[in-house]
Amino acid sequence: xxxxxxxxxxxxxxxxxxxxxxxxxxxxxxxxxxxxxxxxxxxxxxxxxxxxxxxxxxxxxxxxxxxxxxxxxxxxxxxxxxxxxxxxxxxxxxxxxxxxxxxxxxxxxxxxxxxxxxxxxxxxxxxxxxxxxxxxxxxxxxxxxxxxxxxxxxxxxxxxxxxxxxxxxxxxxxxxxxxxxxxxxxxxxxxxxxxxxxxxxxxxxxxxxxxxxxxxxxxxxxxxxxxxxxxxxxxxxxxxxxxxxxxxxxxxxxxxxxxxxxxxxxxxxxxxxxxxxxxxxxxxxxxxxxxxxxxxxxxxxxxxxxxxxxxxxxxxxxxxxxxxxxxxxxxxxxxxxxxxxxxxxxxxxxxxxxxxxxxxxxxxxxxxxxxxxxxxxxxxxxxxxxxxxxxxxxxx
Amino acid sequence: xxxxxxxxxxxxxxxxxxxxxxxxxxxxxxxxxxxxxxxxxxxxxxxxxxxxxxxxxxxxxxxxxxxxxxxxxxxxxxxxxxxxxxxxxxxxxxxxxxxxxxxxxxxxxxxxxxxxxxxxxxxxxxxxxxxxxxxxxxxxxxxxxxxxxxxxxxxxxxxxxxxxxxxxxxxxxxxxxxxxxxxxxxxxxxxxxxxxxxxxxxxxxxxxxxxxxxxxxxxxxxxxxxxxxxxxxxxxxxxxxxxxxxxxxxxxxxxxxxxxxxxxxxxxxxxxxxxxxxxxxxxxxxxxxxxxxxxxxxxxxxxxxxxxxxxxxxxxxxxxxxxxxxxxxxxxxxxxxxxxxxxxxxxxxxxxxxx
Numbered sequence: 001x002x003x004x005x006x007x008x009x010x011x012x013x014x015x016x017x018x019x020x021x022x023x024x025x026x027x028x029x030x031x032x033x034x035x036x037x038x039x040x041x042x043x044x045x046x047x048x049x050x051x052x053x054x055x056x057x058x059x060x061x062x063x064x065x066x067x068x069x070x071x072x073x074x075x076x077x078x079x080x081x082x083x084x085x086x087x088x089x090x091x092x093x094x095x096x097x098x099x100x101x102x103x104x105x106x107x108x109x110x111x112x113x114x115x116x117x118x119x120x121x122x123x124x125x126x127x128x129x130x131x132x133x134x135x136x137x138x139x140x141x142x143x144x145x146x147x148x149x150x151x152x153x154x155x156x157x158x159x160x161x162x163x164x165x166x167x168x169x170x171x172x173x174x175x176x177x178x179x180x181x182x183x184x185x186x187x188x189x190x191x192x193x194x195x196x197x198x199x200x201x202x203x204x205x206x207x208x209x210x211x212x213x214x215x216x217x218x219x220x221x222x223x224x225x226x227x228x229x230x231x232x233x234x235x236x237x238x239x240x241x242x243x244x245x246x247x248x249x250x251x252x253x254x255x256x257x258x259x260x261x262x263x264x265x266x267x268x269x270x271x272x273x274x275x276x277x278x279x280x281x282x283x284x285x286x287x288x289x290x291x292x293x294x295x296x297x298x299x300x301x302x303x304x305x306x307x308x309x310x311x312x313x314x315x316x317x318x319x320x321x322x323x324x325x326x327x328x329x330x331x332x333x334x335x336x337x338x339x340x341x342x343x344x345x346x347x348x349x350x351x352x353x354x355x356x357x358x359x360x361x362x363x364x365x366x367x368x369x370x371x372x373x374x375x376x377x378x379x380x381x382x383x384x385x386x387x388x389x390x391x392x393x394x395x396x
Numbered sequence: 397x398x399x400x401x402x403x404x405x406x407x408x409x410x411x412x413x414x415x416x417x418x419x420x421x422x423x424x425x426x427x428x429x430x431x432x433x434x435x436x437x438x439x440x441x442x443x444x445x446x447x448x449x450x451x452x453x454x455x456x457x458x459x460x461x462x463x464x465x466x467x468x469x470x471x472x473x474x475x476x477x478x479x480x481x482x483x484x485x486x487x488x489x490x491x492x493x494x495x496x497x498x499x500x501x502x503x504x505x506x507x508x509x510x511x512x513x514x515x516x517x518x519x520x521x522x523x524x525x526x527x528x529x530x531x532x533x534x535x536x537x538x539x540x541x542x543x544x545x546x547x548x549x550x551x552x553x554x555x556x557x558x559x560x561x562x563x564x565x566x567x568x569x570x571x572x573x574x575x576x577x578x579x580x581x582x583x584x585x586x587x588x589x590x591x592x593x594x595x596x597x598x599x600x601x602x603x604x605x606x607x608x609x610x611x612x613x614x615x616x617x618x619x620x621x622x623x624x625x626x627x628x629x630x631x632x633x634x635x636x637x638x639x640x641x642x643x644x645x646x647x648x649x650x651x652x653x654x655x656x657x658x659x660x661x662x663x664x665x666x667x668x669x670x671x672x673x674x675x676x677x678x679x680x681x682x683x684x685x686x687x688x689x690x691x692x693x694x695x696x697x698x699x700x701x702x703x704x705x706x707x708x709x710x711x712x713x714x715x716x717x718x719x720x721x722x723x724x725x726x727x728x729x730x731x732x733x734x735x736x737x738x739x740x741x742x743x744x745x746x747x748x749x750x751x
Contacts, residue, residue: 029576036580043607050606120427121420122434136732137725138687141701145725148708149718335592341694349594362602369598370591377590 047363054360062359063087069354071346073262083355090351091372097265097347098334098376101272105333106326108273109280114310116285127281134278140339142275147267147343157254166247168255173263175248175255188242191234199227264345268337276333283329287322288314319391327384331377338373348372448718457713458723464707465727468543468698474527474535478546481521488513518557525550539617543698545727547617551699552686555624560678562625563632564671568662570637581633588630593688597623601695620692628685635677639670679739683732690728700724 017023067086068079074089074096115127134142152171155161160170168175202223235242248258261269291314299309340347349369356365410418422428458465467478491510495503525542527534542550569581588596600623604614614622643666651665690701698706704724708717 025574029574032574032580033576046609047603047606049610053610118430119420119423120430120434122438123430126434126437132733133729136683136687136729136736138690138701138728140690140693141721141725141728144701144704144717145721149721153718338592338594339691339694341594349592349598353598356602362606366595366599366603369595370587373592373595374587374590 051363056360060364062361062364065359067355067358069358071351072344073265074346083359086351087348087355087368090346090348093345093351094334094337094340094347094349094372095376097268097272097337097340097345101269101276101333101337102330104269104273105276105280105329108277109329110284112277112281113284113288116281117288131278131281134275135282139271139275139336140342143267143271143339143343146271146274147263151263151267151270157250160250166258168248168250171263172254173266174261176259176261177245177247178257178259179243180246180257181243182240184238184240185242188234188238191237192231195227195230195234198230199223202226262345264340264343267343268340268345268347271339272333272336275336276329279329279332280326283322283325284318286325287318287320290321291317316391323384323388323391327381327388330380330384334376334380335373453719454716455719457707457716457719461703461707461713464544465700465703465723466544467546468703469541470543470546471537471541474537477524477527477534477537481524484517484520488517518553521550539615542617544703545700547692547698548686548689548700551617551620551624551689551692551697552682554621555628555685555689556678556682558621558625559628559632562629564636564667566629566633567636567640570633571640585630585633588627589634593623593627593691594694596627597691597695599623600626616695616697620695620697624685624689628681631681631684632678635674635681636670638677639672639674640666642673643669676739676743679735679742683735683739686735687728687732700727 063084064082066080067083069086070079071077071086071089074093077085077089112127112130115123116131118124118127151173154169154171157170157172160168160172160175162168166177206220206223246257248255248260250256254260295313295317296309299313304312337347338349341350341353344350352365352369356362359365421431463472463475467475470478488510491506491513495507495510524534525537525546526539527536529536566581566585569577570585572578572581597620600619601616604619604622608614647665647669648661651661656664689699692699693702693705696702701724704720707713708715708720713720
């Protein structure tokens with residue numbers, strides 16, 4: 001082995017620039033960017049060429065044109081309205097089914113997640129079967145089962161099933177009683193707003209006062225009671241009832257009055273709630289299991305009842321683990337509502353599909369769909385992140 | 397002082413069947429109420445299902461159309477090609493079970509051959525199903541004749557196999573120290589994860605032909621495969637990123653100290669550890685993809701669910717939607733459940749989360 005001459009530490013022999021890490025970093029980024037831009041450019045020019053050969057222009061001007069197609073349900077809309085209005089109807093329908101779906105799926109998931117951990121063997125196994133059955137079949141198949149195999153096979157409107165509380169179920173959907181405001185509703189509205197203001201003030205003052213006094217805050221039940229009392233006073237002070245419950249009644253071919261839900265909406269809602277509920281149940285179970293055993297034993301040791309342990313010790317800690325995956329389940333529910341197109345519920349994707357079929361403006365329509373979903377996703381995750389920050393433990 | 401202690405047997409109510417019942421079903425009064433409520437629910441559901449399934453349901457719609465459900469409109473005289481592929485896969489599966497099973501230590505050399513076999517089986521399957529134009533042994537079968545469970549499986553396997561390398565690249569890109577690469581990967585992943593799969597499929601079905609130069613035609617099945625690949629890659633990337641984050645920094649430093657180049661550090665040290673950790677989530681992703689292939693109904697491919705739709709549209713099977721959709725649900729359930737069971741076993745075998 002030959003001895004190499006010692007490398008002099010003082011001589012600064014310049015590194016050739018093609019081996020300089022800094023130069024390589026910059027060059028590789030530039031070449032990557034050029035590659036991306038070039039690929040995008042080729043795709044774009046192909047697209048423009050293709051669009052031109054099909055006689056389609058760019059821009060969103062087509063949204064002002066008359067839509068000319070019917071939409072089954074949603075906010076007021078007429079076929080003579082513009083495409084923009086039609087798209088808005090779709091967006092509102094998506095929001096409607098997602099919001100109701102998220103609320104109901106949370107309740108179902110919470111119940112099933114707790115049931116999955118029940119010490120009652122039978123309850124535990126029922127929840128396990130529910131979760132496994134639902135999680136291992138596609139949502140679209142479940143949607144078809146709900147819509148084609150259950151709801152459309154319900155009795156006809158004339159023979160609809162009456163449930164207690166004036167709820168009627170038939171193959172034309174569901175009819176529920178709904179509130180209808182009367183003449184005195186506006187004056188009652190002031191009481192309602194006052195009640196909301198007092199409730200919020202009490203809510204904030206409750207936590208603050210508790211911190212000052214160094215004592216646990218008074219029960220939330222008192223806050224709720226204040227709300228109920230104010231609203232009830234208002235109910236009796238204003239002349240006549242502010243609103244009446246309008247019960248649906250069969251007139252001709254369908255129910256009139258109250259709230260009528262179309263079979264498509266009911267099927268979509270049921271499928272989304274049952275499907276997402278199973279995933280939320282797993283999230284809840286994992287969250288509760290993440291609370292260490294010692295916490296539960298300590299709670300028992302200081303004499304809390306089982307319900308108090310669940311409410312005061314387990315849930316607040318489990319919530320921290322639950323919120324992030326719960327957020328992604330909410331987002332999944334909103335995104336999955338796009339399957340509505342398979343049963344003809346006019347959600348945003350379905351309406352946009354019709355707009356595309358009529359105008360052929362593929363690029364703009366897809367951009368609109370994507371932008372709507374992205375905004376919805378961003379907004380939901382923003383809200384959930386805010387909530388998450390509140391429940392997270394503040395570590396020192 | 398020695399005392400003779402009598403062994404007192406546990407009370408009758410805490411052992412055996414009565415003990416189990418008391419502890420698990422009737423420990424408190426509300427547990428007893430829950431038990432009776434659950435029993436009532438099970439009774440109502442089971443009675444409804446059993447009486448319908450045994451008396452009123454017409455299962456002949458399933459038995460008559462069984463081949464249709466399995467391979468769709470694939471030419472019947474060429475169906476042997478599908479069965480041949482299935483046999484190859486079953487053989488490879490059996491071999492893998494033996495080689496990696498309890499007596500697998502003796503077959504260390506054979507393992508490599510089984511892996512090569514798996515890699516070869518994929519192009520072989522595609523080749524066998526597509527065939528070539530202009531001969532009588534393997535006449536070409538257009539992809540528009542692929543359907544049923546066959547198409548469901550092909551879409552999910554192609555989707556996962558093709559999206560895996562793309563996903564790994566995106567994950568590496570998202571962790572890259574080069575801002576241009578990192579931003580591009582992050583943008584892609586978040587964009588795809590923010591929109592529903594239907595949108596991506598719709599885009600692949602409609603926009604892909606627009607993006608390509610004139611004269612290049614892509615058939616519908618391939619478009620759907622591209623859509624699934626682009627979509628799944630974003631999710632795989634996030635899984636792999638989790639795996640990469642789990643590799644301790646010391647591993648990178650040790651590898652660099654040994655003089656490995658950047659590519660070697662990734663390929664020989666980091667990725668093998670990261671990918672091992674993400675096998676279970678990737679199997680989960682595969683199950684999700686398998687279920688999600690049913691969405692091709694919306695772009696009009698003849699997968700299992702769409703075949704079911706066409707079966708209930710036949711005049712002689714009108715109004716048998718319950719039977720058909722229930723059957724389809726059961727098929728999906730069997731495969732998904734089997735895969736998730738296998739994945740749980742795999743997790744135990746790999747010892748993920750135990751070290």
